[in-house]
Amino acid sequence: MGVGAVKSKRMPRAVREQQMLDAAVLTFARRGYRAASMDEIAEVAGVSKPLVYLYLNSKEELFSAVIRRESAALAEAVRAAVEPDAPADRQLWSGLKGFFAHTAEHPDGWAVLHQQARTQGEPFAVEVAAMRAEIVEFVTAMIGAAAQEAGCGREPAAREVSGLAHALVGAAESLADWANGRDGGAVPGERPSAKETAATLMNFAWAGLGRLMDGERWSPGG
Amino acid sequence: MGVGAVKSKRMPRAVREQQMLDAAVLTFARRGYRAASMDEIAEVAGVSKPLVYLYLNSKEELFSAVIRRESAALAEAVRAAVEPDAPADRQLWSGLKGFFAHTAEHPDGWAVLHQQARTQGEPFAVEVAAMRAEIVEFVTAMIGAAAQEAGCGREPAAREVSGLAHALVGAAESLADWANGRDGGAVPGERPSAKETAATLMNFAWAGLGRLMDGERWSPGG
Numbered sequence: 001m002g003v004g005a006v007k008s009k010r011m012p013r014a015v016r017e018q019q020m021l022d023a024a025v026l027t028f029a030r031r032g033y034r035a036a037s038m039d040e041i042a043e044v045a046g047v048s049k050p051l052v053y054l055y056l057n058s059k060e061e062l063f064s065a066v067i068r069r070e071s072a073a074l075a076e077a078v079r080a081a082v083e084p085d086a087p088a089d090r091q092l093w094s095g096l097k098g099f100f101a102h103t104a105e106h107p108d109g110w111a112v113l114h115q116q117a118r119t120q121g122e123p124f125a126v127e128v129a130a131m132r133a134e135i136v137e138f139v140t141a142m143i144g145a146a147a148q149e150a151g152c153g154r155e156p157a158a159r160e161v162s163g164l165a166h167a168l169v170g171a172a173e174s175l176a177d178w179a180n181g182r183d184g185g186a187v188p189g190e191r192p193s194a195k196e197t198a199a200t201l202m203n204f205a206w207a208g209l210g211r212l213m214d215g216e217r218w219s220p221g222g
Numbered sequence: 223m224g225v226g227a228v229k230s231k232r233m234p235r236a237v238r239e240q241q242m243l244d245a246a247v248l249t250f251a252r253r254g255y256r257a258a259s260m261d262e263i264a265e266v267a268g269v270s271k272p273l274v275y276l277y278l279n280s281k282e283e284l285f286s287a288v289i290r291r292e293s294a295a296l297a298e299a300v301r302a303a304v305e306p307d308a309p310a311d312r313q314l315w316s317g318l319k320g321f322f323a324h325t326a327e328h329p330d331g332w333a334v335l336h337q338q339a340r341t342q343g344e345p346f347a348v349e350v351a352a353m354r355a356e357i358v359e360f361v362t363a364m365i366g367a368a369a370q371e372a373g374c375g376r377e378p379a380a381r382e383v384s385g386l387a388h389a390l391v392g393a394a395e396s397l398a399d400w401a402n403g404r405d406g407g408a409v410p411g412e413r414p415s416a417k418e419t420a421a422t423l424m425n426f427a428w429a430g431l432g433r434l435m436d437g438e439r440w441s442p443g444g
Contacts, residue, residue, distance in 0.1 A: 160422055163397060163400060163419065163423075164426055166396045166397055166399075166400040167394075167396060167397050170393045170397065171388075171389035171390070174395070175388055175392065178384070179385075197385065200386065200389065201389055204386055204389055204427070
């Protein structure tokens with residue numbers, strides 16, 4: 001037991017830091033950024049408060065580190081899910097499945113990014129905005145590629161493609177909250193699977209984009 | 223001048239309160255809830271700070287009053303825009319035009335509701351969530367009615383209708399930010415009109431819903 005105890009006390013700094021970040025994600029998601037205390041974060045992590053300060057400096061820096069880690073993990077999950085050489089519709093489908101699988105598996109991380117970080121002012125909002133911009137850019141490229149693949153029909157203007165990408169990303173964010181049971185979403189036990197949520201949005205978006213690219217428009221006179 | 227000066231000093235309380243709320247919306251939107259000071263709000267309103275406290279009690283109550291007023295105004299703008307006896311697609315179209323016209327005309331009010339209020343904890347988040355739930359309910363009824371009107375084809379399940387409504391509302395929120403120049407949105411002078419933004423979402427949503435109701439599905443094998 002002696003050796004084991006020594007080993008666990010000499011846990012590498014990187015491992016301890018990840019435990020603190022795990023505890024911080026959970027605490028920030030449940031209490032909100034302002035109400036979350038370093039005492040509670042240290043307690044959840046099972047370490048002393050001075051150690052949290054030693055490793056992460058301040059609540060602000062801890063929150064920044066959480067945002068960076070959770071943003072990078074979400075972006076990486078989407079990137080890894082996408083089949084890069086597939087047609088645009090399959091790329092979007094696999095990206096959406098990756099997005100909803102990750103947000104369902106990491107509801108606290110998603111809540112910190114979407115509910116907390118965006119509105120706590122600088123520098124937090126900027127970091128989340130950068131990740132969101134990256135995802136919007138990816139979706140914009142997707143829609144552009146899909147329009148080219150469709151070939152015939154009306155190609156949407158650049159501003160409309162940008163608008164459609166923002167609509168799709170906003171829809172995905174709202175659906176992630178809904179699938180996680182927020183905002184009047186599904187109750188536990190009846191929550192849709194990540195694949196089902198992705199299919200709802202894919203059917204909605206792809207059918208709509210498909211009609212748009214075929215030149216079909218909704219008309220107020222109809 | 224004497225009478226005029228006396229009159230302006232005896233401005234009815236209701237009018238003065240609206241001026242304070244106007245100043246608060248502007249200040250909360252630009253500084254954020256935490257950083258906004260009662261000093262600045264009083265200065266923007268052109269009244270003394272004690273008068274703001276006399277009328278609105280505290281920064282918390284002032285923020286609540288702002289949220290209630292801006293929520294009610296947005297919900298009322300959408301309600302007034304909808305043609306109640308029109309077919310579902312026209313109701314959605316007129317509701318979207320009303321929504322984007324109001325958010326474009328009141329960018330600070332929209333920023334307070336969407337960027338600030340949702341994440342400042344209780345009781346603010348609850349008030350905004352109630353308004354959002356009302357709008358989601360309206361859209362859910364719309365999609366349900368549209369499915370019935372479409373008659374033939376596959377009627378979507380209740381959970382899918384709920385998911386579609388959340389997707390549509392999230393898309394509208396994201397597009398309102400984009401149209402107002404937030405989140406990498408359009409630069410001033412090149413911003414889309416409210417009607418154009420509504421048309422982008424309407425075409426996207428309606429075409430997609432139309433295909434869904436005709437029983438068309440996107441298939442991963444395609």
